[in-house]
Amino acid sequence: MADKKAILVLLGADEVADGGDAVKKFLKKAATASNYTAGDVAAEAAKVDGVASVDIDGLAAVMENGTAFACVDASGVADAEAVCANVLAAADRRTLVAVVAGKAVYFSGLGVKRGAKPEREVFANDIVPTLCYVAELPVPDDATGAVIFQAFKDVNMKLKEIGKLQDAIKRMEAALSRGSHDPWDKHDCA
Amino acid sequence: MADKKAILVVLGADEVADGGDAVKKFLKKAATASNYTAGDMAAEAAKVEGVATVDIDGLAGAMENDTAFACVDASGVADAEAVFAKVLDAADRRTLVAAVADKAVYFHGLGVKKGAQLEREVSAKDIVTTLCHVADLPIPGDTTGAIVYQALKDANMQLKEIRKFQDAIQRMEAKLAQG
Numbered sequence: 134m135a136d137k138k139a140i141l142v143l144l145g146a147d148e149v150a151d152g153g154d155a156v157k158k159f160l161k162k163a164a165t166a167s168n169y170t171a172g173d174v175a176a177e178a179a180k181v182d183g184v185a186s187v188d189i190d191g192l193a194a195v196m197e198n199g200t201a202f203a204c205v206d207a208s209g210v211a212d213a214e215a216v217c218a219n220v221l222a223a224a225d226r227r228t229l230v231a232v233v234a235g236k237a238v239y240f241s242g243l244g245v246k247r248g249a250k251p252e253r254e255v256f257a258n259d260i261v262p263t264l265c266y267v268a269e270l271p272v273p274d275d276a277t278g279a280v281i282f283q284a285f286k287d288v289n290m291k292l293k294e295i296g297k298l299q300d301a302i303k304r305m306e307a308a309l310s311r312g313s314h315d316p317w318d319k320h321d322c323a
Numbered sequence: 324m325a326d327k328k329a330i331l332v333v334l335g336a337d338e339v340a341d342g343g344d345a346v347k348k349f350l351k352k353a354a355t356a357s358n359y360t361a362g363d364m365a366a367e368a369a370k371v372e373g374v375a376t377v378d379i380d381g382l383a384g385a386m387e388n389d390t391a392f393a394c395v396d397a398s399g400v401a402d403a404e405a406v407f408a409k410v411l412d413a414a415d416r417r418t419l420v421a422a423v424a425d426k427a428v429y430f431h432g433l434g435v436k437k438g439a440q441l442e443r444e445v446s447a448k449d450i451v452t453t454l455c456h457v458a459d460l461p462i463p464g465d466t467t468g469a470i471v472y473q474a475l476k477d478a479n480m481q482l483k484e485i486r487k488f489q490d491a492i493q494r495m496e497a498k499l500a501q502g
Binding site: 271298 | 444452465470472473478485489
């Protein structure tokens with residue numbers, strides 16, 4: 134069962150401007166990188182193990198089916214409102230969404246710092262490594278992009294997660310070693 | 324107590340050529356990126372929380388003292404052999420070393436793919452990001468560098484580690500539930 138998930142949406146427009154309710158809702162929670170240099174994100178996404186390429190109408194069903202990473206080419210869909218509505222319906226709390234327009238990238242969901250506007254340069258080859266890093270997908274071997282840490286709440290989220298897991302293991306090891314004693318070890322009968 | 328560790332060594336030369344035994348030993352196990360664009364390494368490294376800036380003679384002592392990340396400016400030391408002998412002495416099995424010359428970078432140790440020759444471009448800011456990622460060091464907030472996955476044995480090292488921990492937790496939870 135997939136745990137964290139990612140959705141990549143490629144748009145035809147230069148940016149996502151104000152629109153209907155779905156667009157507004159999406160933008161409100163998104164981190165927006167406007168210093169973006171476009172490139173072939175779809176080709177890099179195709180290299181991620183287990184990626185599902187779907188159209189926007191099929192997205193919700195695919196995510197429902199336990200897909201860990203879906204790539205949607207919505208560049209032919211003119212209606213941004215319909216795209217955002219479908220994306221919002223398909224994404225759950227543990228889903229990272231990247232919507233890539235011609236001149237801006239929008240991250241939303243898992244770990245994202247709402248309303249952040251990173252000024253740093255973002256390149257097309259940064260998108261897939263960022264999705265992989267945050268949503269714990271296997272990164273393609275030839276990835277050269279950078280993780281866009283500035284779009285996220287905590288730059289050290291992975292480090293903290295690893296620390297948390299290690300702590301949990303230690304606690305459980307301690308609990309198991311207590312439990313493995315025979316009953317007479319637990320009680321001081323002397 | 325520090326677990327994984329990293330050492331960054333800034334060299335004065337353009338590259339590390341063949342040298343004595345220490346240089347040879349280091350290069351044999353290193354991943355080399357020759358398409359390297361230099362930058363202010365020391366400034367990047369200084370942003371990492373807990374970094375210890377030491378000279379090459381103080382390196383072994385600092386690492387012995389549980390330093391998780393040491394930055395050594397050896398650009399004034401002409402003798403590469405002496406530098407690498409000290410680096411090899413200070414690094415243990417869980418230490419990632421990046422030796423940064425002006426035109427090449429050499430990764431060595433923890434998680435490194437031995438003998439890899441990287442063709443991709445590597446910039447100065449990528450080095451610290453890679454060290455932090457591999458050695459579990461806190462990443463500076465303004466990091467824009469990329470992880471140099473190609474120098475590593477496994478691009479998904481961290482992912483596999485997380486999965487391993489999650490599996491262990493699941494197994495232990497099952498065992499605890501059994502009583």
